[in-house]
Amino acid sequence: MERLQKYMARSGVASRRKCEELIKSGHVSVNGRVVTDMGVKVDPDVDVVQVDGRVIKPSGKKVYIMLNKPVGYITSVKDQFGRPTVIDLVDYTQERIYPVGRLDYDTSGLLILTNDGELAYKLTHPKHEVPKTYLAVLKGVPDEGDLEKFRSGLRIENYVTSPAEIKVLDVFKNSCQxxxxxxxxxxxxxxxxCESIGHPVVSLERTAIGEISLGDLKQGQWRFLSSEEIEYLCKL
Incomplete structure (x- = not known):
């Protein structure tokens, strides 16, 4: 027996957390009965699981893709407002894939797409502490006090951020990288x-997830992860 949300993730529906949202909102049925309970378990050999009426089953082939997302694309499989999504940039149709985590509409950079729900869970859950590296251009130049606040943790809305790393790479006339x-x-x-320390972001790009980096992959382009990269991610 296997938890329903894990079975869904293994079937390439979405990350485990997103699958839980689908269950809660009544999109999932088991043997014809809609379920909304997180504790439901299924027998992969017996039970029929459907998402919005479509029968799902685990795929035999795992797919791992790196995309250099440009600004102006939604990190989603589809968008209710018809805006372009990251899936539009990846001309791969053999398996159903979905993005791991999110990059804002106005943020560019490294995005992983896969049908491996367990890997998606590892990469997005804070307990695994997978570092994400960004290059940002900020308005003005933060002083050492600002940088120390950033490193120590900042109160944002109703939570305090975990300690983070920040270093100034270059200083321009009215901004810095x-x-x-x-x-x-x-x-x-x-x-x-960045807004909290008084230096809003002008531009933002994610350059690495753990030790997986964009390298020379140009914006809008994608490639399959190498066997070494996949092995590294699965060991996290």
Missing amino acids: VEIKIHEGKNRQVRKM
Whole structure:
């Protein structure tokens, strides 16, 4: 027996957390009965699981793709307002894939797409503390006091951020470039942290997830992860 949300993630529906949202909102049925309980377990050999009426089953082939997301794309499989999504950039149709985590509409950079729900869970859950590296251009130049606040944790809305890394790489006339590393992934977190120290983001790009980096992959382009990269991610 297997938890329903884990079975769904293994079937390439979405990350485990997103699958839990689908269950709660009544999109999932088991043997024809809608279920909303997180504790439901299924027998993969016997039970029929459907999401919005479509029968799902685990795929035999796991797919791992790196995309350099440009600004102006939604990190989603589809968008209710018809805006372009990251899936539009990846011309791969053999398996159903979905993005791991999120990059804001106005943020560019490294995004992983897969049908491996367990890996998606590992990469997005804060307890695994997978660092994400960003290059940001900020308005003005933060002083050492601002940087120390950033590193120690900032109160944003109703939570305090975990300790993060930040260093100034270059200083311009009215702005600067910084490198930021965080292992959380709350909504627009980097932007909110920079606003909190009085230096809003002008541009933001994610360059690495753990030791997986964009390298020379150009914006809008994608590639399959290498066997070494997949092995590294699965060992996290």
